[in-house]
Each structure stands twice: as structure tokens, then as C-alpha cells.
Amino acid sequence: MTDPTSSLPLFETSPDISPATVSSPPRNDPEALWLAVYLPRLCLEILQGDHQQVAAAVIVQRGGRDFIHSTSLPAEKKGVLQGMALSAACALCPDLITHPIDKSAQQKRLEKLADIALRFSSQVIVCPADALLIEARGSERYFGGIAAIQKSIAEILSGEWRHSFYFSVSPTPAASLLLARTGSSATVRKVEDLRSALGGIPVAYLPLDKKRRQQMKNTGVRVLRDVWRLPAEGLAKRFGQAFSDYLKRVLGEFSDPREIFKSTLFFSRRREFSYAVENLQFATPSAHELLSELCDFLREYDLCVNQYELRFFHERTNATRVRVDVRSSSRRVDDLFMLLQTRLETVAIPAPVIGLELYAENVSHYSTCSENLFEDLPAPVDTNRFDSSMDSLLGQLRLRLGEETLVGLAPLHDHRPESAQNRSALLIDDMGNAGCAQVPTIDNARPLWLLDAPQPLQVANGAIWYRSPATFFSGPERIESGWWDGDDTRRDYYRAVDKRGCRLWIYRELGGARQWYLHGFFG
């Protein structure tokens, strides 16, 4: 399991000595025991395929040139080492397969493993690039000792995930990480024992930049024991305050607060059918069950879902994914099921369905709107009842007709008729009101129908024609406005009626061609 000396830790930036880490006055939690899990070949292992048999390496760019970050065992046997330049590595091992480093994939894998580690402890810390810290003292008794915890984690890591790893336990996080990185699976229980336990670690494992490392080498410092022997005051001056603080954190003299990992919540449940279902109708009861489980999950964590995906699995073809956007913050199964049914009406499945999965990742905190506490009792007649069922009706309409076809109306304060109303997408807030400010009512009569674009009218035989000659009976109302935003309108509006009885709202432009237009109907 251990091969301590072959891998030298390579730090581009020293992760443990970052100026952002706060060093507060000496205080350390005497009770905590940190189990560090170090994954030396993480960047290789997250790549697809089996890289233990092939000579492969992960390269990283520094200063415009490529260097080896991590190697597989066959490559190591050939002599490729970490930190080597790519050209040298290729000379030693001509059939070396290289991959660029993928930090985001590494982070994702670490977070997944942290999720798993949460089974063993309530405090898990993700150390970027390649390590996890698990607080083990709190779970020691429950799992029957730290060795048992280590064994369970080892089973998971080597079985399901096929990672190689090193463990170590110590009272401070920094010391655990350091020990794990050297590959010694040490268990240190008391803070006082740290100095002696860490004494034998070569200084190459310490997070230092190249200059300082060379400086140490020149001074004759080889292992940490030599560092302990150096006078403390001079340490900061020689190797930097940051290094001195780091050592204090390692020994537990300074506290080392780190960010605890919180897993992101998502919901995923599956149902398998014992036979292939051809008709989607027969799959909907299972979908109803999944939706009710989703609602329980949402209630438990006080969330509401914005979007979920229903996946239908087929035997030979890829899964059919149906995405459903949920606009209302309802957590009732019936509302969600009605939405789903509306959505499924337009879905055609290419092959018989053998399983269903409901996956909801897009969740947010539940913003309260007063729901009836006793859902079985008939709700008292109040406005909230209408608003929630209006919400679900609008949700169904949106799904079938499209988001843009639903608009709300609001009067605006503008003299120009076409700008005096706002047809916008429906904004309904939690209270069920479409938000718009109150605008005072205009005195002059306005037509109930407005044309989207004014229609030019012809003048013939001295009369305005809209399918038949129009007779005026009211007017003119002069509207001049809009000189400030380039949409200058200067019009005289009249009311007219044509032979067929339509009441027209006609205007004439005051400038330019003095053309007549029809703008609306007094319906």
C-alpha cells in the first residue's frame, strides 16, 4: 500500500501557506482528530480507461513548457518522474501517453468522495487537488475505532472508485495532510507527540517555493527535526513569516480553521418496470409515485423545485429525457402531476420503456405563500385559493402554448397611445398580483380594441374609407408627445363610425404626409 519515497509532492502554489488562511491566537480544539485521505494519482485515475497498465502521465504547463505532474506505475518504472520536463520524459519513455490536467474534474471527484465521506463524519474538508480531511474523533465510538473507519473508507476507495490512497491521523489538519503526503500511515493521538512524529519528514514535502527549498538545502536542513532545532525567532526571518505560521499550525499552536464541505442537494429516484411498457399512460402511475417522493424530499429540506427531468429508459436506445419547468412554488403532488401530464401529452417515446428516473437538481429555497395547513378540508373562500389554482392553470398554459404567448396588460403613463400600455410577460409575485403601478385614468374615451400597428386609410370622394365610408362624430383630440425619445407623434384623433356599425378611432398625422390611420375600435 505504501511507497513513500517515489513521489515528490509538487506544488505550483503552496496550498497550505496561503496568505488568506487566518492565523488567530493560539487555541486548538484538543478533542478533534483529523483523518487525512491523500490521493496521489487522482488526476490520472479520473481519466477514462485503465491507466495502471499503460505508461501514462498527466502534464501541466508552467512558464510555457510542459512538465510531468503525475505518472502511472509503468511510466515510473521507465524512469519518468514528477517535475520532469516533457521532452525528457518522452526521451526516456517514447510511448508515453499524456493528458492535460483537468482541475475541475478533479474537484468534482473530490466533492463526490466528500459526499461519501459524510457518511462517516459530520465534518469533511476538501483540500483542493488531491486530499480530504475527515474529522474522526466524533465518529470514533460509533464506528468502533478509527481503524474501522479507515477500513470502511479503504474498501470504498479501492473497490468502487479504484483510487490509490494514503491515510494518516493526527490532531491537527495540517499535520495529517503532511503525514499522508509522505505516505506514512501514522496515527498520532496527542498534540505533544506531533514533534517527534513529524521529525523524520524530509523538508522536500514541506510546501515551500523553489528558492526557499534551495536555501534550506544550503543551510544543511534535511528533515523537519533540523527545523525544530533552528532558533524560532530566526525562522521567520530566514524562511518567511508564512512558513513559520505554517509550522505553528502543524504543531497545533495556531488554529487552522478551514471551510467545511457542504454537499449540494439533489433528488434522484428510479423505478424499474418488470416488463417493457409501450404506452406512456401505463408509466404515469410510477411517475406519480416519484413525484410524491420528490414532494416529500422538498418538504424535508424546505426547498422548492424549479426544473426537473424525467428520464425514460429503453432497452437499446438512449434514454428519453423530458425536462419540465415548474414555475409555481407549489409542493403539492397534484399540481406537479397535472403539469407533468400536460407536458407528456406532447412527448412521443421511440421505444418501450423499461424504467423511469426523476432527477431534480435545480432546487431553491422555498419562499412562503400561505398554504392551507389542513389540505383535506375545503379551503375557505379567499383570494389565495384562486391565486394558487390560477398559478397552476398558467403553468399548464405556459407549457403547452409557450412562454411568450402569455402576456399581462398594464397601463402606462404616456400620452402616446401605442406606448400607453405595456404588454409584457406575466409577472406574478407570491401574492398573486401582476405587478404594475397605479396609473390615473385618462379623461378622454379610449377604444377597447387597439390595433398592433396603425392601418393607413384611403380617402375617396371626400370621405375616409374603412370598408365603407366613415362618418365622424367626435374629435379632434390632439396628442403631441414624444419629442424627447425620437418617437415624435403629433396627431389629431377622431371618433368615427362606418356604414357597418364599427366604431373607429382614427387619427391624422399633423406633419409630413398628413395621412389618415385607423388605430382602434370602440368595441
Add this chain to the structure above:
Amino acid sequence: MDRQLRQLLIDNPQLWQGRVARKNTTRCIPTGYAEFDALLPGGGWPQDILIEIVTPDWGIGELQLLAPLMGELTRRQRWLLWIAPPYSPYAPALQQAGVDTNFVVLVKKGISERDALWSIEKALQTDACGLVLAWPGFVSNPLLRRLQLSAAGGETQGVLFRHRETKNSPSALRLGLAPAVGGIDVKVLKARGTFQQRSAKIHFGSY
């Protein structure tokens, strides 16, 4: 008359009792126009039914006829759903007519006939909307019957605007409109509770 028979006649307003027009006990909302109230059996717009309004043209005053009903519904905080109207309803005018535009939802023109009919049916089935206004093209009688049943089931009134009357349409109230000076001529083509086809001229405030 036998007591049971009398009770039967009282309980079922749909039973025609001859020329004597009985007081209709269906729930109604006042139309806002006195002559119109007198015209309709029940004294107002009947609830829970599908209303067909047949008008030769848009813009002769058909919306003005409904304006008091719309205003009353928005005062009761019920929603108005307009499905694919031929032109855009104008918010300042609605405001002048007493309609609270906060409760207006408009489905823009351009959706398919099937989608429009589906929306009408869905809206009629829920309790959410107070009034659904639609301008469908051709609707067959079986579909009209379905919409009428949906309207009867929920608490929503449905109004369909048509250009032509279909024979034997199953809707419970059918009105024919004709333009008139200073108002509009309304003829009751069909109403529950009466066989008479009466008409009256409704006066609007202005032309």
C-alpha cells in the same frame, strides 16, 4: 295541483311552464345595463355557462357590453383570460371601463386552433378564472357541447365570439348583436328558461 308536482316544478327551472315566464333562480351577475337585465331570464349574466355572442363585426360594441361584468369580476379578484383576441385589448380603455388590469391575462394571437380550444377547455375546468373570452374560428357542435359541460362544472364563465350562428348549438345562452346609434341592439337567440326571442337596444353612455 298535486304537492309533489308543484315541488318538482319549483325545483327544476328547466321545465318549461308555458307562456308564463317564471322567475329564474339561477345565479346571475347583473349586466350593468337596465334594459339588458330585463332582457335576460334571471336578470343578469348566468353563471357557470358558455355564452355565445354572434356579431357581424368586431368593434361594434361587443366588449362594451361585457365591460361591467369584467369590472365586477376583477373587483371580486377573479381573473380574466383572453384567448387569441383579434386585436389587442387596450389597457387604458379597460381601466376607464372599471376593469382592474392586474387580473387580465392575454394569450397572444398565433396559436393553433386546437391549442386555443384546449386552453378554453382547461380554463373552464378550473376555478381560477372568472371569465374566459375567446374568438375561435369554427367550432363543431360536439366540441361546443364539451365546452358547455366544462363551464357547467367549474365556476368560470366562458364567452365565445362568433361571426355566424351555428344551428342547434348547445351553448346555454346565445346573443345576436347588431350595431345601433348610441348603443347596441341585442337579440336573445337562445336562453335557458324561455323560448321567446326578444331583443332590446342597450344604451351606452356615449356613442
